[in-house]
Amino acid sequence: MIRGRADVALRFGAASLFILGATLIVFVAGRYLVGQYRADVARRQWDERRAQALVAEARDRANVPTTSVGAIATGAPVARLRIPRIRLDEIVIEGVGDDELNAGPGHLPGSALPGMRGNAVISAHRDRHFSHLDRLQLGDTIRTETAQSSGAWVIVGRRVIGHETPALFQSKEPLLTLTTCWPVRYFGSAPDRLILSAKPIAGTWADGMRTRSPGQT
Amino acid sequence: MRRTPVTLRSATTAMIFSAAALLTPAVLSAQFTTFVAPPRQAAVDSAKTTVAVTKARADSVARMSLTDMKAWVDSAAGVPGTKVATANDTAMASVATAVPDQRVEPGRTTTTFSNGAIAPNTATPLPAYLVAGLASLIVGMLLLRLRARRA
Numbered sequence: 001m002i003r004g005r006a007d008v009a010l011r012f013g014a015a016s017l018f019i020l021g022a023t024l025i026v027f028v029a030g031r032y033l034v035g036q037y038r039a040d041v042a043r044r045q046w047d048e049r050r051a052q053a054l055v056a057e058a059r060d061r062a063n064v065p066t067t068s069v070g071a072i073a074t075g076a077p078v079a080r081l082r083i084p085r086i087r088l089d090e091i092v093i094e095g096v097g098d099d100e101l102n103a104g105p106g107h108l109p110g111s112a113l114p115g116m117r118g119n120a121v122i123s124a125h126r127d128r129h130f131s132h133l134d135r136l137q138l139g140d141t142i143r144t145e146t147a148q149s150s151g152a153w154v155i156v157g158r159r160v161i162g163h164e165t166p167a168l169f170q171s172k173e174p175l176l177t178l179t180t181c182w183p184v185r186y187f188g189s190a191p192d193r194l195i196l197s198a199k200p201i202a203g204t205w206a207d208g209m210r211t212r213s214p215g216q217t
Numbered sequence: 218m219r220r221t222p223v224t225l226r227s228a229t230t231a232m233i234f235s236a237a238a239l240l241t242p243a244v245l246s247a248q249f250t251t252f253v254a255p256p257r258q259a260a261v262d263s264a265k266t267t268v269a270v271t272k273a274r275a276d277s278v279a280r281m282s283l284t285d286m287k288a289w290v291d292s293a294a295g296v297p298g299t300k301v302a303t304a305n306d307t308a309m310a311s312v313a314t315a316v317p318d319q320r321v322e323p324g325r326t327t328t329t330f331s332n333g334a335i336a337p338n339t340a341t342p343l344p345a346y347l348v349a350g351l352a353s354l355i356v357g358m359l360l361l362r363l364r365a366r367r368a
Contacts, residue, residue: 006367007367010360010361010364010367011364013357013360014357014358014361014364016357017353017354017356017357017360018354018357018358020350021349021350021351021352021357022354024346024349024350024353025347025351027350028343028347031343032343095328096328096337096338096339097328101337101339101341108327108329108337109329109330110329110331111330119330121330121337123339124339125341126339126341127341127343127344128341163335163336163340164335165335166335167335168327168331168332168333168334168336169332169333170332179336179337179339180339181341187344187345187348188342188345189345193335193336
């Protein structure tokens with residue numbers, strides 16, 4: 001009788017754990033797959049947008065007026081981010097919500113676009129697109145490409161701060177800020193943030209953006 | 218042995234006296250306190266005092282640092298000041314130049330850029346879910362093997 005009850009309890013416990021584990025794994029895998037799908041969609045949209053920008057640029061050269069770009073919709077691709085040292089090549093998506101960060105690095109709305117005057121903030125999850133951001137050191141280069149400009153940046157600042165510490169500040173000069181969670185290898189919700197600051201490298205911006213060389217103050 | 222009769226009247230009187238005897242010291246202690254004589258003041262050298270007072274009045278730094286003591290005390294106590302600092306008021310200036318409050322509301326998340334904003338919330342529970350799911354599967358499998366052995 002007792003053995004029968006223990007047998008039932010074991011079966012029930014095993015089945016419960018199996019169901020729970022399978023549910024969690026399917027959920028996580030689903031989130032990753034949806035993120036990958038959205039990243040692919042964003043890359044296709046980015047390629048289309050680049051093609052449209054090239055057409056618009058050709059029209060500008062021919063003095064044909066073009067329509068101006070309006071407000072960027074959340075979820076739309078806004079830039080391409082490449083970091084050779086960690087072999088990162090991702091399309092940056094507008095917004096830093098769960099869905100946007102699941103699909104790719106997110107551009108913080110209200111911040112400047114990379115290459116424009118001001119602080120351009122790009123964030124991503126430590127377990128996804130910025131999983132190797134901790135390997136970057138001062139002096140490493142980053143390349144960005146938007147519809148308006150493209151060029152290279154050099155990392156000039158690297159700091160780890162608490163998740164409730166003010167980290168983002170306005171800048172009169174072009175500035176690129178990459179953020180992710182810290183520690184990168186951490187079980188649970190990471191308590192800190194890794195903040196990388198980069199300044200544009202003079203001479204790499206074809207559109208004539210006013211930049212300063214890294215050594216200048 | 219002679220017995221004394223106890224009447225209701227005498228018992229009530231005894232109770233009243235007992236209560237009065239118990240309560241009186243407490244009441245009295247609240248009314249009378251020990252007199253402590255103040256210490257004698259040291260003899261004041263009037264000439265030195267006059268010189269010191271004159272020097273203090275002439276010292277603009279000392280005079281200015283003593284202005285608006287209320288604001289200074291409030292700032293030391295952590296009460297936010299409401300007055301605007303003036304150029305000549307060094308006490309208020311010290312309040313105005315205090316380190317800006319960089320505390321952030323707990324649980325706040327950044328969705329748009331603003332000066333002094335915290336970094337966007339990039340924390341994700343997905344890796345933890347994955348590990349928990351795998352652990353559940355493994356434990357469930359171990360339980361099944363245990364059941365098979367028992368059978």
